[in-house]
Amino acid sequence: MTPARLGVAGAGLIGSRHADAIAIAEGVVLTAIADPAEAIGRPVADKHGVPWTASLGELIARDDVDGIVLATPNQVHVEGGLACIAAGKPVLVEKPLASDLSEARRLVETAEAAGVPLAAGHHRRHNPLMDKAKELVDEGRLGTIASVQATTWFMKPDDYFETPWRRMKGAGPVYLNLAHDIDLLHMLVGPVVSVMAMESNAVRGNEVEETAVVLLKFASGTLGTVNICDTAVTPWSWELTASENPVYPATSEDCYWLAGTHASLAIPSLSLWTNPAKRSWWEPIAATRFPYPFADPLVVQMEQFGAVVRGEAPPKVTGRDGLAALEVIEAVKTSAATGAPVHLEGRG
Numbered sequence: 306m307t308p309a310r311l312g313v314a315g316a317g318l319i320g321s322r323h324a325d326a327i328a329i330a331e332g333v334v335l336t337a338i339a340d341p342a343e344a345i346g347r348p349v350a351d352k353h354g355v356p357w358t359a360s361l362g363e364l365i366a367r368d369d370v371d372g373i374v375l376a377t378p379n380q381v382h383v384e385g386g387l388a389c390i391a392a393g394k395p396v397l398v399e400k401p402l403a404s405d406l407s408e409a410r411r412l413v414e415t416a417e418a419a420g421v422p423l424a425a426g427h428h429r430r431h432n433p434l435m436d437k438a439k440e441l442v443d444e445g446r447l448g449t450i451a452s453v454q455a456t457t458w459f460m461k462p463d464d465y466f467e468t469p470w471r472r473m474k475g476a477g478p479v480y481l482n483l484a485h486d487i488d489l490l491h492m493l494v495g496p497v498v499s500v501m502a503m504e505s506n507a508v509r510g511n512e513v514e515e516t517a518v519v520l521l522k523f524a525s526g527t528l529g530t531v532n533i534c535d536t537a538v539t540p541w542s543w544e545l546t547a548s549e550n551p552v553y554p555a556t557s558e559d560c561y562w563l564a565g566t567h568a569s570l571a572i573p574s575l576s577l578w579t580n581p582a583k584r585s586w587w588e589p590i591a592a593t594r595f596p597y598p599f600a601d602p603l604v605v606q607m608e609q610f611g612a613v614v615r616g617e618a619p620p621k622v623t624g625r626d627g628l629a630a631l632e633v634i635e636a637v638k639t640s641a642a643t644g645a646p647v648h649l650e651g652r653g
């Protein structure tokens with residue numbers, strides 16, 4: 306297999322982790338780094354023994370770069386993504402696809418019209434535990450999924466908010482964190498068609514929300530609730546349960562629950578609860594835990610993107626998937642601001 310040669314644009318927090326993931330992943334090789342901040346870009350490039358450039362345009366133009374990982378700030382995703390598409394180079398765009406839904410749609414439609422693959426950086430979908438959860442759902446083990454509950458509670462410490470932009474609108478957990486949870490619910494339950502939400506800043510009193518509760522209706526008829534809060538000491542979030550990122554201490558708790566007519570599934574423990582005899586709340590109920598292989602989803606994501614760049618597979622998480630998550634996030638903000646439900650026309 307000829308490895309896909311990847312360039313990383315934006316060598317900050319997540320871009321440097323992508324560079325590390327490419328170094329571990331099979332079927333991909335890092336060939337260059339672009340970041341206008343030399344103090345950020347050069348050390349990452351040096352660590353991996355590849356050239357650094359200040360310019361995304363130069364990165365895209367390099368003959369030894371077959372595909373681009375775009376880990377730049379949200380505000381420049383569309384401009385950078387369009388430049389990759391114009392050059393015919395497949396691109397993985399970090400989430401959210403754009404800071405604005407109509408711009409994200411323009412990016413996705415341009416990629417589709419040009420026939421250039423565009424992947425969205427919702428890396429959690431690449432976690433093998435989600436593949437196993439999806440398999441259990443698709444096998445029909447839960448019966449009809451009537452309801453889902455996602456809990457995204459954690460404590461962002463006081464010093465996190467010493468940086469002024471983190472106290473301002475747009476920097477709260479709805480924009481920063483919720484998109485990942487919505488994307489996983491889309492993966493398991495299908496598209497959301499209606500959203501109602503409330504937000505609060507009653508604890509810290511910052512301009513930005515710290516808590517949001519969200520009601521979801523899925524196209525399947527399933528109802529869902531998502532409760533997100535970044536000012537509570539709890540173990541119940543993907544971050545603190547999925548053992549995905551070593552910076553978060555892992556607990557053995559769960560964060561998502563899928564309630565079906567024949568069984569319910571707790572994630573990430575993959576505990577499937579059933580009535581062995583008769584389905585009834587008066588009957589004994591027991592859990593079976595399903596094992597899954599552990600793998601770092603950032604590494605798996607790069608291996609999948611390598612297959613995309615080599616033309617062997619479409620993106621596992623498409624631009625349309627990224628658009629769909631962003632559409633729900635914008636609906637949450639709108640519903641919280643107006644107090645009215647928001648109906649979505651369809652996925653992406």
Ligand SMILES: NC(=O)c1ccc[n+]([C@@H]2O[C@H](COP(=O)([O-])OP(=O)(O)OC[C@H]3O[C@@H](n4cnc5c(N)ncnc54)[C@H](O)[C@@H]3O)[C@@H](O)[C@H]2O)c1
Pocket residue numbers: 314315316317318319320339340341342345360361376377378379381385399400401426427428
């Ligand atoms: N998938 C995830 O879990 C995850 C986690 C963190 C961040 N993100 C997303 O990744 C993106 C980057 O976030 P971050 O926290 O790494 O930000 P960051 O500020 O740490 O890094 C961004 C870098 O991009 C560089 N940059 C700016 N303009 C550029 C350009 N035109 N070309 C190349 N580089 C440019 C900046 O100099 C900076 O070094 C955001 O969209 C964010 O939402 C995703």
